[in-house]
Amino acid sequence: MSVTLKLKQLSYDYPNGTGLANINLEITAGEFVCFMGPNGSGKSTLFNILSGLKVATSGAYYFQQTQIDASYLKKPQQRQRFHQQIGFVFQNSDVQLFNLTVADEVAFGLRQLPLSPAEITQRVNDCLELTGCSQLRDRVPYHLSGGEKKRVALASVLALNPSVLILDEPLNGLTPAAQQEIRHLLTQLQQAGKTILIASHDYVQIKATAQRFIVFNEAHQIAYDVDQATLAAKPELEAELALL
Numbered sequence: 001m002s003v004t005l006k007l008k009q010l011s012y013d014y015p016n017g018t019g020l021a022n023i024n025l026e027i028t029a030g031e032f033v034c035f036m037g038p039n040g041s042g043k044s045t046l047f048n049i050l051s052g053l054k055v056a057t058s059g060a061y062y063f064q065q066t067q068i069d070a071s072y073l074k075k076p077q078q079r080q081r082f083h084q085q086i087g088f089v090f091q092n093s094d095v096q097l098f099n100l101t102v103a104d105e106v107a108f109g110l111r112q113l114p115l116s117p118a119e120i121t122q123r124v125n126d127c128l129e130l131t132g133c134s135q136l137r138d139r140v141p142y143h144l145s146g147g148e149k150k151r152v153a154l155a156s157v158l159a160l161n162p163s164v165l166i167l168d169e170p171l172n173g174l175t176p177a178a179q180q181e182i183r184h185l186l187t188q189l190q191q192a193g194k195t196i197l198i199a200s201h202d203y204v205q206i207k208a209t210a211q212r213f214i215v216f217n218e219a220h221q222i223a224y225d226v227d228q229a230t231l232a233a234k235p236e237l238e239a240e241l242a243l244l
């Protein structure tokens with residue numbers, strides 16, 4: 001398997017403080033990684049950088065061996081290609097859903113691409129079905145439940161067929177049944193070959209689903225980078241994560 005995402009001594013500074021400090025990280029295509037850590041440790045900042053919404057203050061970010069920096073993202077065609085490859089499902093679905101129907105929401109990104117109406121319809125139908133949203137296609141996204149909104153946001157991101165999916169706290173605020181649906185869907189997507197990166201505050205919720213756990217500390221650095229089996233053999237570390 002090839003390395004798909006690589007960060008080399010990457011830091012990000014906000015005007016009044018540090019977001020990320022000297023991060024070295026490699027993620028291989030097809031991994032399911034959970035990022036954890038206390039509030040303000042840098043998970044959202046990292047996701048913004050990985051998805052090209054922010055660029056590092058120093059250090060480098062490579063996606064499939066190409067360095068993603070300000071000059072790369074300045075070129076509209078390159079930027080569009082990159083954004084198609086990395087899908088980002090925000091923590092707050094309300095900022096991601098702005099169309100009048102669920103079907104329009106899922107079609108929105110596709111309409112920016114050179115695709116025929118028949119291809120768009122096909123992809124919309126496939127993504128609605130995959131995410132269990134077919135019955136919701138004519139509903140107003142804003143009026144849906146939290147779990148339904150999350151599935152529609154995921155459908156709209158999947159429509160572009162990204163190879164990497166980034167989800168910020170995808171289980172937050174969902175009922176146990178809705179959490180189970182999302183976990184099952186993410187596992188299916190990983191089995192279909194996608195790289196899945198999520199942030200979570202709840203180790204117990206995600207411990208059986210993700211296979212690698214990267215934990216940030218309050219200094220905005222990586223404190224631990226461990227796989228599922230190693231963690232399961234370290235009850236004291238599992239107990240620490242359960243308290244985050």
Ligand SMILES: Nc1ncnc2c1ncn2[C@@H]1O[C@H](COP(=O)(O)OP(=O)(O)OP(=O)(O)O)[C@@H](O)[C@H]1O
Nearest residue numbers: 014015017018019038039040041042043044045046
């Ligand atoms: N827009 C911003 N302006 C200034 N500082 C920011 C901004 N966004 C984040 N920060 C700071 O950067 C650091 C990392 O924040 P970030 O949101 O990445 O952490 P997080 O791990 O995602 O936190 P949470 O678990 O609360 O979502 C924090 O100290 C935070 O206060």
